[in-house]
Amino acid sequence: MSAPAVSFQAVKKQYGSLEALKGVSFDVRPGSFFGLLGPNGAGKSTLINSMAGLVKPTSGKILVNGHDVNTDYRQARRYLGVVPQELISDPFFTLRELLDIQSGYFGLRSREQRMWISELLERLALTDKANAVTNELSGGMKRRVLIAMALVHRPQVLVLDEPTAGVDVDLRRTLWEFTKELHKKGHTIILTTHYLEEAEALCEEVAIVKGGELKALEATSDLLSRHNYRYLRVVLESLAGFEKEKLSPELKERFIEQDANGLMFKLEKNVPLNQMLSWLSQSHLSVKDLTSRDATLEEVFLDLTGEA
Amino acid sequence: METNWIGCWALFVKEVRRFYSVAVQTVFAPVVSSLLYLLIFGQVIDTKIEVFSGLSYSQFLIPGLVMMTILQNAFSNTSSSLIQSKMHGNLTFVMLSPISPLEFYLAFVGASIIRGLAVGLGVLVVGIVGFDIAWESPLWILLFAVLSAAIMGGVGMTAGILSDKYDHLAAFQNFIIIPLTFLSGVFYSIHALPAFWQVFSHFNPFFYMVDGFRYGFFAQSDVSIYLSLGVTTLFFLGITAINLILLYKGVKIRN
Ligand SMILES: Nc1ncnc2c1ncn2[C@@H]1O[C@H](COP(=O)(O)OP(=O)(O)O)[C@@H](O)[C@H]1O
Ligand SMILES: [Mg+2]
Numbered sequence: 339m340s341a342p343a344v345s346f347q348a349v350k351k352q353y354g355s356l357e358a359l360k361g362v363s364f365d366v367r368p369g370s371f372f373g374l375l376g377p378n379g380a381g382k383s384t385l386i387n388s389m390a391g392l393v394k395p396t397s398g399k400i401l402v403n404g405h406d407v408n409t410d411y412r413q414a415r416r417y418l419g420v421v422p423q424e425l426i427s428d429p430f431f432t433l434r435e436l437l438d439i440q441s442g443y444f445g446l447r448s449r450e451q452r453m454w455i456s457e458l459l460e461r462l463a464l465t466d467k468a469n470a471v472t473n474e475l476s477g478g479m480k481r482r483v484l485i486a487m488a489l490v491h492r493p494q495v496l497v498l499d500e501p502t503a504g505v506d507v508d509l510r511r512t513l514w515e516f517t518k519e520l521h522k523k524g525h526t527i528i529l530t531t532h533y534l535e536e537a538e539a540l541c542e543e544v545a546i547v548k549g550g551e552l553k554a555l556e557a558t559s560d561l562l563s564r565h566n567y568r569y570l571r572v573v574l575e576s577l578a579g580f581e582k583e584k585l586s587p588e589l590k591e592r593f594i595e596q597d598a599n600g601l602m603f604k605l606e607k608n609v610p611l612n613q614m615l616s617w618l619s620q621s622h623l624s625v626k627d628l629t630s631r632d633a634t635l636e637e638v639f640l641d642l643t644g645e646a
Numbered sequence: 647m648e649t650n651w652i653g654c655w656a657l658f659v660k661e662v663r664r665f666y667s668v669a670v671q672t673v674f675a676p677v678v679s680s681l682l683y684l685l686i687f688g689q690v691i692d693t694k695i696e697v698f699s700g701l702s703y704s705q706f707l708i709p710g711l712v713m714m715t716i717l718q719n720a721f722s723n724t725s726s727s728l729i730q731s732k733m734h735g736n737l738t739f740v741m742l743s744p745i746s747p748l749e750f751y752l753a754f755v756g757a758s759i760i761r762g763l764a765v766g767l768g769v770l771v772v773g774i775v776g777f778d779i780a781w782e783s784p785l786w787i788l789l790f791a792v793l794s795a796a797i798m799g800g801v802g803m804t805a806g807i808l809s810d811k812y813d814h815l816a817a818f819q820n821f822i823i824i825p826l827t828f829l830s831g832v833f834y835s836i837h838a839l840p841a842f843w844q845v846f847s848h849f850n851p852f853f854y855m856v857d858g859f860r861y862g863f864f865a866q867s868d869v870s871i872y873l874s875l876g877v878t879t880l881f882f883l884g885i886t887a888i889n890l891i892l893l894y895k896g897v898k899i900r901n
Contacts, residue, residue, distance in 0.1 A: 390741075390742055391741065391742070391900060392738060392741055392742070392900060393900065393901065394896050394900050394901065411744065412648055412650065412744035412746070413744075415742060415743060415744045416744055418742070420742055422735075422738055424735055425735070426734065426735035426736050426738055426739070427734050427735070427736065428734055428736040428739075429730075429734065430663070430664045430667055430668075431660075431663075431664075436739075439656055439660045440739055440743065441656075442652060442653060442655070442656025442657075442659075442660075443650075443653045443656050443657060443739070443740065443743035443744070443745055444653065444743055444744060445650055445652040445653050445744075447652065447656075473734065487739060488742075
């Protein structure tokens with residue numbers, strides 16, 4: 339049994355009177371693609387920055403590959419590549435110089451290292467910006483620069499704090515491909531994101547935090563299948579004269595919204611579709627078509643965090 | 647104990663390259679402004695005062711000016727580098743690397759020593775060429791130059807760590823650094839002062855740096871060279887301790 343890639347043990351962080359983390363404990367399995375989800379202000383960045391040593395937790399312990407990020411920080415930092423949420427630049431050095439300098443901080447100065455830097459630039463489509471000063475680059479490019487900087491020492495664990503926030507669709511796709519590839523090569527990836535479809539598409543496991551507390555932690559597929567609801571879209575012969583008030587009580591409490599030519603209901607999985615159909619006919623609605631689907635991560639998330 | 651001297655060296659070289667890349671601002675400009683002081687004070691006052699026996703006022707002034715330049719530039723190097731790194735966020739890159747607080751301190755202070763000496767040397771060369779300056783004991787000169795630059799590099803680091811914006815730094819510079827340097831005996835021997843200010847000067851650590859440095863040139867000083875060395879060394883140890891505590895605790899930069 340190998341050590342967890344990252345182990346959070348009762349991590350608390352107090353900012354004045356605000357408890358940003360209220361004793362968070364969980365492990366990230368080595369080699370997993372792990373999603374850290376939560377609404378704004380949930381404490382995701384605080385958690386990630388604590389792991390990176392950018393924030394000192396008030397109490398608790400974090401181990402990276404068995405190394406305490408506080409007492410054994412040198413080893414811990416060698417295992418960690420962190421892409422912070424805030425964009426960073428340096429007006430004094432070109433991109434290639436920055437990557438060289440960062441390598442130096444990690445004690446890496448070989449020819450292989452310079453080749454790795456060239457490869458990173460190539461892979462992140464930054465080669466033609468290698469001699470540009472970073473504060474002149476666009477936001478999307480700065481994001482890629484941060485990823486290159488995080489990978490300069492070939493860390494086992496790559497942590498990305500909202501890497502795709504405010505990034506255009508093209509770049510988002512590219513970043514997805516790139517992280518998937520790293521994951522295939524055996525890297526542990528920890529990703530925080532706002533875009534739940536992103537977590538659903540990429541992450542094998544997700545943790546959901548809110549208000550500094552862990553709300554859920556499981557395999558993405560388990561979380562989705564364990565979720566008690568499915569979503570039903572009913573297309574009617576005619577929507578003319580439809581009013582929510584005319585629905586039977588059973589339908590009314592399961593009704594979510596009305597769109598151009600259909601109604602959306604949220605139905606418990608143990609309620610048979612027959613039952614649903616009979617409720618619909620009791621309400622004098624003639625059904626033209628009906629589609630059912632499982633909940634998306636977004637819907638599970640909203641249920642768990644009570645954001646709906 | 648594990649060390650990362652390559653990392654420390656890389657950070658030091660980066661810090662040196664940083665000021666070198668804007669050398670007009672960080673080296674050339676301070677040399678010119680010190681020479682302006684020399685021109686103005688030297689020319690106006692030169693004939694009227696003999697501070698130390700056998701020396702013209704300009705000759706007396708030059709070591710003081712060199713020291714003042716070293717002090718201000720060493721301070722400026724660490725403090726502005728840190729505050730800019732905070733502003734642009736790139737201090738994070740160092741924070742994410744396996745560089746220890748001690749290595750961080752040595753790299754930054756090392757670079758500010760280089761900056762201080764580079765600027766000081768610029769002023770000194772003009773002084774030597776133009777004003778026939780002696781150098782009785784180059785070792786004392788070098789020792790005080792390096793020690794004082796290290797101290798001010800350290801003070802600049804403390805200021806840079808504690809400041810959240812340029813305003814804080816400017817306040818630090820205008821209300822502490824500049825008054826203390828001007829009152830340190832750069833422009834006069836403290837024996838020329840009224841008794842109260844003489845006593846006051848003895849509480850100004852910069853006074854000992856200037857006085858010890860000047861001793862290296864003329865083998866004359868206001869107080870004993872060993873007293874100056876002792877006070878300066880103590881000050882260096884104090885500021886080193888303060889910075890290491892701030893860095894180990896992560897005050898402001900790892901909060
Ligand atoms: N440096 C700080 N000082 C004070 N409060 C902070 C600081 N950083 C974060 N917080 C607060 O801690 C909470 C969690 O923030 P954060 O970890 O950034 O959330 P997330 O990344 O999930 O959006 C928020 O309420 C935020 O305002
Ligand atoms: Mg965040």
